[in-house]
Amino acid sequence: xxxxxxxxxxxxxxxxxxxxxxxxxxxxxxxxxxxxxxxxxxxxxxxxxxxxxxxxxxxxxxxxxxxxxxxxxxxxxxxxxxxxxxxxxxxxxxxxxxxxxxxxxxxxxxxxxxxxxxxxxxxxxxxxxxxxxxxxxxxxxxxxxxxxxxxxxxxxxxxxxxxxxxxxxxxxxxxxxxxxxxxxxxxxxxxxxxxxxxxxxxxxxxxxxxxxxxxxxxxxxxxxxxxxxxxxxxxxxxxxxxxxxxxxxxxxxxxxxxxxxxxxxxxxxxxxxxxxxxxxxxxxxxxxxxxxxxxxxxxxxxxxxxxxxxxxxxxxxxxxxxxxxxxxxxxxxxxxxxxxxxxxxxxxxxxxxxxxxxxxxxxxxxxxxxxxxxxxxxxxxxxxxxxxxxxxxxxxxxxxxxxxxxxxxxxxxxxxxxxxxxxxxxxxxxxxxxxxxxxxxxxxxxxxxxxxxxxxxxxxxxx
Amino acid sequence: xxxxxxxxxxxxxxxxxxxxxxxxxxxxxxxxxxxxxxxxxxxxxxxxxxxxxxxxxxxxxxxxxxxxxxxxxxxxxxxxxxxxxxxxxxxxxxxxxxxxxxxxxxxxxxxxxxxxxxxxxxxxxxxxxxxxxxxxxxxxxxxxxxxxxxxxxxxxxxxxxxxxxxxxxxxxxxxxxxxxxxxxxxxxxxxxxxxxxxxxxxxxxxxxxxxxxxxxxxxxxxxxxxxxxxxxxxxxxxxxxxxxxxxxxxxxxxxxxxxxxxxxxxxxxxxxxxxxxxxxxxxxxxxxxxxxxxxxxxxxxxxxxxxxxxxxxxxxxxxxxxxxxxxxxxxxxxxxxxxxxxxxxxxxxxxxxxxxxxxxxxxxxxxxxxxxxxxxxxxxxxxxxxxxxxxxxxxxxxxxxxxxxxxxxxxxxxxxxxxxxxxxxxxxxxxxxxxxxxxxxxxxxxxxxxxxxxxxxxxxxxx
Numbered sequence: 001x002x003x004x005x006x007x008x009x010x011x012x013x014x015x016x017x018x019x020x021x022x023x024x025x026x027x028x029x030x031x032x033x034x035x036x037x038x039x040x041x042x043x044x045x046x047x048x049x050x051x052x053x054x055x056x057x058x059x060x061x062x063x064x065x066x067x068x069x070x071x072x073x074x075x076x077x078x079x080x081x082x083x084x085x086x087x088x089x090x091x092x093x094x095x096x097x098x099x100x101x102x103x104x105x106x107x108x109x110x111x112x113x114x115x116x117x118x119x120x121x122x123x124x125x126x127x128x129x130x131x132x133x134x135x136x137x138x139x140x141x142x143x144x145x146x147x148x149x150x151x152x153x154x155x156x157x158x159x160x161x162x163x164x165x166x167x168x169x170x171x172x173x174x175x176x177x178x179x180x181x182x183x184x185x186x187x188x189x190x191x192x193x194x195x196x197x198x199x200x201x202x203x204x205x206x207x208x209x210x211x212x213x214x215x216x217x218x219x220x221x222x223x224x225x226x227x228x229x230x231x232x233x234x235x236x237x238x239x240x241x242x243x244x245x246x247x248x249x250x251x252x253x254x255x256x257x258x259x260x261x262x263x264x265x266x267x268x269x270x271x272x273x274x275x276x277x278x279x280x281x282x283x284x285x286x287x288x289x290x291x292x293x294x295x296x297x298x299x300x301x302x303x304x305x306x307x308x309x310x311x312x313x314x315x316x317x318x319x320x321x322x323x324x325x326x327x328x329x330x331x332x333x334x335x336x337x338x339x340x341x342x343x344x345x346x347x348x349x350x351x352x353x354x355x356x357x358x359x360x361x362x363x364x365x366x367x368x369x370x371x372x373x374x375x376x377x378x379x380x381x382x383x384x385x386x387x388x389x390x391x392x393x394x395x396x397x398x399x400x401x402x403x404x405x406x407x408x409x410x411x412x413x414x415x416x417x418x419x420x421x422x423x424x425x426x427x428x429x430x431x432x433x434x435x436x437x438x439x440x441x442x443x444x445x446x447x448x449x450x451x452x453x454x455x456x457x458x459x460x461x462x463x
Numbered sequence: 464x465x466x467x468x469x470x471x472x473x474x475x476x477x478x479x480x481x482x483x484x485x486x487x488x489x490x491x492x493x494x495x496x497x498x499x500x501x502x503x504x505x506x507x508x509x510x511x512x513x514x515x516x517x518x519x520x521x522x523x524x525x526x527x528x529x530x531x532x533x534x535x536x537x538x539x540x541x542x543x544x545x546x547x548x549x550x551x552x553x554x555x556x557x558x559x560x561x562x563x564x565x566x567x568x569x570x571x572x573x574x575x576x577x578x579x580x581x582x583x584x585x586x587x588x589x590x591x592x593x594x595x596x597x598x599x600x601x602x603x604x605x606x607x608x609x610x611x612x613x614x615x616x617x618x619x620x621x622x623x624x625x626x627x628x629x630x631x632x633x634x635x636x637x638x639x640x641x642x643x644x645x646x647x648x649x650x651x652x653x654x655x656x657x658x659x660x661x662x663x664x665x666x667x668x669x670x671x672x673x674x675x676x677x678x679x680x681x682x683x684x685x686x687x688x689x690x691x692x693x694x695x696x697x698x699x700x701x702x703x704x705x706x707x708x709x710x711x712x713x714x715x716x717x718x719x720x721x722x723x724x725x726x727x728x729x730x731x732x733x734x735x736x737x738x739x740x741x742x743x744x745x746x747x748x749x750x751x752x753x754x755x756x757x758x759x760x761x762x763x764x765x766x767x768x769x770x771x772x773x774x775x776x777x778x779x780x781x782x783x784x785x786x787x788x789x790x791x792x793x794x795x796x797x798x799x800x801x802x803x804x805x806x807x808x809x810x811x812x813x814x815x816x817x818x819x820x821x822x823x824x825x826x827x828x829x830x831x832x833x834x835x836x837x838x839x840x841x842x843x844x845x846x847x848x849x850x851x852x853x854x855x856x857x858x859x860x861x862x863x864x865x866x867x868x869x870x871x872x873x874x875x876x877x878x879x880x881x882x883x884x885x886x887x888x889x890x891x892x893x894x895x896x897x898x899x900x901x902x903x904x905x906x907x908x909x910x911x912x913x914x915x916x917x918x919x920x921x922x923x924x925x926x
Contacts, residue, residue, distance in 0.1 A: 041505075042504075042505040043848075044844075044848065045845055045848055081766075089776055090767060090772060090776070092766075093765065093766035093767035093771070093772075094767045094834060096765075096766070097764075097765040097766060097767040097768075097834060097837075097838050098767075098833070098834040098837040098838060098841075099837055099838075099841045100837060100838045100839065100840060100841020100842035100843070100844065100845060101841060101842075101845070102842075102845070103766075117845065118841075118845075119841060119844055119845065122841075145779070146776070146777070146778070146779035147779060148779070149778075149779030149780060150775055150779050150781070150782050151782075152804075153735065153780070153781055153782040153783075153802065153803060153804065154782040156734035156735045156802075156804065157734075157735050157782055157783065157802050159734045159735075160625055160733045160734050160735050161624070162623055269732065270623045271619035271620075271622045271623050272616065272619045272620050272622075272623050301560075302556065302559075302560040303544075303555075303556035303559070303560060303566075304553060304556035304557045304560040304561075305560075308556070309553060309556075312613055313552055313553070313609070314609070315609065315612075316608070316609035316610060316611065316612030316613050317612060317616070318613070318616055319613050319614075319616040319617040319620055320616075320620065339616065339619075339620050340616060341615075341616065341619065370561070371557060371560060371561040374560075374561040374562055374563060375560050375561060375562075375563045376563065377563060378561075378562045378563020378564060378581075378582060378585075379563035379564075379565075380563070381507075381563065381582055382508055382563060382564075382565070382580065382581075382582065385506075385507065385508055385849075386848075386849075
């Protein structure tokens with residue numbers, strides 16, 4: 001991966017109680033494989049994830065120097081379901097389907113995760129199948145060509161979803177040529193161009209023992225889990241005796257972000273226009289993340305938020321309206337979204353910006369702060385009922401900061417946030433370069449008061 | 464509602480243990496209000512629903528005799544969030560947001576449900592607010608006009624989603640003029656036309672004590688819940704001393720279904736074509752529902768299903784491909800879906816039909832039956848971890864059959880299904896009238912081999 005720090009070879013075993021009475025443990029095998037579990041008393045299900053800290057942002061370094069490799073990380077993720085020497089693609093699907101489990105994978109900008117949620121008795125099966133996929137996929141050439149077609153359909157499906165499109169365009173506009181600005185899946189052109197050799201090279205370079213993090217939450221016995229993972233990867237013929245390189249974590253050094261575009265307009269003959277406004281935001285581990293959570297909650301985090309009240313409740317201009325804060329290791333995006341009639345798109349964009357500007361100028365009330373604390377702590381407590389949430393949180397912590405914050409610690413940090421912190425944060429964001437992305441039957445002049453405008457791209461049409 | 468049977472005035476109290484160690488109880492107040500709870504040991508959250516057995520199918524009888532009322536049930540659902548004499552819309556939103564709860568509502572074809580998921584300590588608040596919304600909404604005239612705009616945006620958003628559109632068109636095509644064939648939300652024209660008086664009349668006629676069913680699952684004490692509901696509705700000034708009419712349940716008499724269209728084509732300049740094939744299916748309470756579950760699982764219920772294997776894994780023609788079975792009180796729809804390149808739409812539709820025809824002709828193997836049983840029982844067990852699922856199941860059972868089937872009983876029925884049952888069911892379905900719905904850059908001739916074709920509608924375009 002880009003910009004990584006080596007972890008100590010003797011990364012310690014961990015064991016502590018988190019979030020009520022859940023027991024978290026981490027073991028590090030001599031090969032560098034990291035295994036983390038969070039045992040939740042009373043849980044009857046287990047969610048397991050096999051993680052690697054490589055995502056779409058790493059594709060140039062992982063795969064060579066040409067943009068034609070974009071989307072290869074996601075392509076590889078698909079291919080891991082297509083068979084090993086001991087299991088066909090159908091065998092893999094049957095393994096999970098016949099126990100009613102959920103299984104899938106997720107390629108992100110900074111990691112890839114293969115996961116399954118099963119009843120407790122089926123956890124050993126899930127570990128065994130995921131380990132086989134992770135270590136021993138064959139990437140069969142015929143399957144590779146078939147899957148190219150499937151991925152092109154997935155990209156086409158996303159391209160027909162205005163919300164997907166506007167989100168991708170906003171990230172490109174706000175983050176410019178920063179690698180986090182690229183779409184995860186690549187494009188139809190890069191997927192048509194990529195070769196099996198390139199993806200095979202990616203697989204070999206990034207799916208080694210020291211890259212693997214296994215996390216399990218719910219009904220799990222840590223020692224049994226370590227034995228299962230050890231046995232599964234040993235049977236794959238991996239050299240598990242010694243590290244071939246240190247285990248690494250991505251550095252958190254902040255990147256410089258130069259805006260790509262002020263306005264990214266995608267013209268479509270849709271009923272609605274979808275509009276996003278965004279600024280370069282903060283990294284996931286930024287010290288101000290609790291204040292950022294409060295800002296996002298007050299501005300656009302629920303039905304009582306300022307954006308919802310102003311744009312939907314008071315004016316009836318949108319059905320869906322919200323704000324969001326996305327953080328990664330070295331950069332982030334803070335943004336606002338609304339879907340509205342094309343004729344109201346300019347007005348709605350001005351309302352979003354007006355509400356944000358008012359918050360940056362005048363700050364938030366004590367009542368809003370108390371409400372945001374309640375919302376963030378209550379929703380976090382509810383989310384912990386799902387073993388999926390816990391599994392995912394465990395994996396992201398290990399891959400990024402290496403810091404495991406339980407609910408009590410998160411609440412303590414939240415209690416320290418003041419209205420002044422939130423106002424200062426909003427003012428800093430509002431001073432950064434604004435980008436607008438929109439999809440719909442719109443002309444660029446609609447946003448002339450907000451950003452400089454360009455010629456629209458040619459309109460999509462069917463022959 | 465249309466076609467209802469009266470329940471005995473002395474509908475009994477119920478109390479039994481279901482699905483492991485959960486305790487289900489039902490109480491019926493003198494006013495006819497039915498209160499059901501499912502206490503799940505160890506649960507820290509509660510999900511509560513306020514239900515009424517009126518959905519979009521009931522709009523003609525509930526609201527008069529003109530189609531201009533279509534969508535009024537969904538309109539009313541929105542208005543219940545807009546304020547009571549003691550709570551503004553903002554107060555309602557703040558109540559749930561400040562504890563991090565989830566709250567929303569769902570209008571279906573046969574029922575409407577207002578629900579909230581909260582931590583256990585917040586259940587009394589949730590009951591109190593939902594009861595106030597249910598009994599005492601004011602439907603303010605200015606809020607009514609604002610909300611008309613919001614609902615028009617919601618419809619526009621759905622219209623821009625090809626999957627939403629193709630689903631609505633398939634139901635219309637398969638069910639013809641049966642009231643279940645209509646879209647839940649009405650159309651822009653009916654929403655522009657509806658008056659506050661009509662919605663007010665709907666509210667008064669269908670939200671009385673004997674219409675209300677309250678269900679709670681998770682952390683709940685039944686006796687406390689009954690006391691909370693009783694106190695909340697009493698403070699609304701409802702006459703709770705006696706039933707003004709018997710409590711009713713919808714009849715399960717099967718309706719005759721006459722197909723609306725053989726082909727419903729919506730031309731859009733999209734990257735993908737989305738295609739659905741469907742037949743009139745079975746009512747929710749049909750004796751063959753376990754066999755139908757197996758049929759759906761084997762045909763298109765997971766990654767190991769025949770449709771997924773044939774269309775995606777073997778041929779790489781689609782990313783998303785599946786089958787589904789929707790059942791209501793007197794009719795249903797059985798269908799298949801795929802999203803693919805427009806140039807492959809005809810081939811993909813033939814593949815879907817071919818796989819279904821092969822299953823109807825040759826049946827399923829013992830291995831497929833065993834796999835489907837495992838899938839259905841395993842996924843049902845996993846779903847029971849969520850209090851949302853249990854709350855919803857409880858409400859739908861009380862509103863429809865009045866029969867509470869726990870997991871063991873469902874598994875026993877599943878064990879009785881034979882390959883011959885599934886084959887006979889598939890053959891019966893395959894003998895019914897086929898309809899095709901598609902959205903995309905397609906001409907009707909693409910489906911000429913499957914159904915008779917008509918002229919396409921004019922293509923949507925932006926000026």
